[in-house]
Amino acid sequence: xxxxxxxxxxxxxxxxxxxxxxxxxxxxxxxxxxxxxxxxxxxxxxxxxxxxxxxxxxxxxxxxxxxxxxxxxxxxxxxxxxxxxxxxxxxxxxxxxxxxxxxxxxxxxxxxxxxx
Amino acid sequence: xxxxxxxxxxxxxxxxxxxxxxxxxxxxxxxxxxxxxxxxxxxxxxxxxxxxxxxxxxxxxxxxxxxxxxxxxxxxxxxxxxxxxxxxxxxxxxxxxxxxxxxxxxxxxxxxx
Numbered sequence: 001x002x003x004x005x006x007x008x009x010x011x012x013x014x015x016x017x018x019x020x021x022x023x024x025x026x027x028x029x030x031x032x033x034x035x036x037x038x039x040x041x042x043x044x045x046x047x048x049x050x051x052x053x054x055x056x057x058x059x060x061x062x063x064x065x066x067x068x069x070x071x072x073x074x075x076x077x078x079x080x081x082x083x084x085x086x087x088x089x090x091x092x093x094x095x096x097x098x099x100x101x102x103x104x105x106x107x108x109x110x111x112x113x114x115x116x
Numbered sequence: 117x118x119x120x121x122x123x124x125x126x127x128x129x130x131x132x133x134x135x136x137x138x139x140x141x142x143x144x145x146x147x148x149x150x151x152x153x154x155x156x157x158x159x160x161x162x163x164x165x166x167x168x169x170x171x172x173x174x175x176x177x178x179x180x181x182x183x184x185x186x187x188x189x190x191x192x193x194x195x196x197x198x199x200x201x202x203x204x205x206x207x208x209x210x211x212x213x214x215x216x217x218x219x220x221x222x223x224x225x226x227x228x229x
Contacts, residue, residue, distance in 0.1 A: 042221040103148075
């Protein structure tokens with residue numbers, strides 16, 4: 001158990017709908033990352049938050065947005081869903097200092113999204 | 117653009133048959149290279165971080181090494197429970213990258229009794 005929790009575990013919805021995925025980081029971690037894993041693309045970085053502020057952006061679609069709340073949990077919002085958005089969505093957390101040293105990311109169990 | 121390539125895509129070993137997985141990378145300013153293990157439908161599980169060429173780390177039957185262009189994950193006398201997908205990822209320098217990980221597509225390892 002990594003200490004990162006994600007809800008829900010599974011989500012089935014229809015095209016055009018909107019969903020919210022939730023992540024709670026490990027105790028003491030300030031950084032939260034979101035990744036998408038599909039069969040053909042592998043694990044792709046979406047976005048990082050550090051202590052409530054957006055820190056870095058990857059290949060995140062404009063239909064997707066995220067935020068990190070004062071209690072450090074994070075939510076990923078996916079809207080106008082398409083069939084191609086079906087994937088595993090992972091949240092990871094790290095200590096997230098402002099220094100330049102390396103950071104190990106610990107991953108949650110993921111949310112499996114199926115868009116029908 | 118940063119790239120991470122893992123080979124082979126799939127590997128089947130007999131129990132006790134040692135082998136190596138390869139991760140070659142091109143990155144502007146390597147902060148760290150990470151190895152994760154992923155079981156089907158689960159989140160990646162952290163194994164190792166390597167920071168500089170020449171570094172080696174070991175854990176049970178696994179040993180990771182790093183050069184300036186690639187990393188190897190050596191598996192010695194594997195057991196069926198080592199069956200999983202092994203993912204390699206690089207963390208690049210630069211103020212705009214945050215601490216994002218750039219993953220390879222993984223090597224799917226099957227160890228048979």
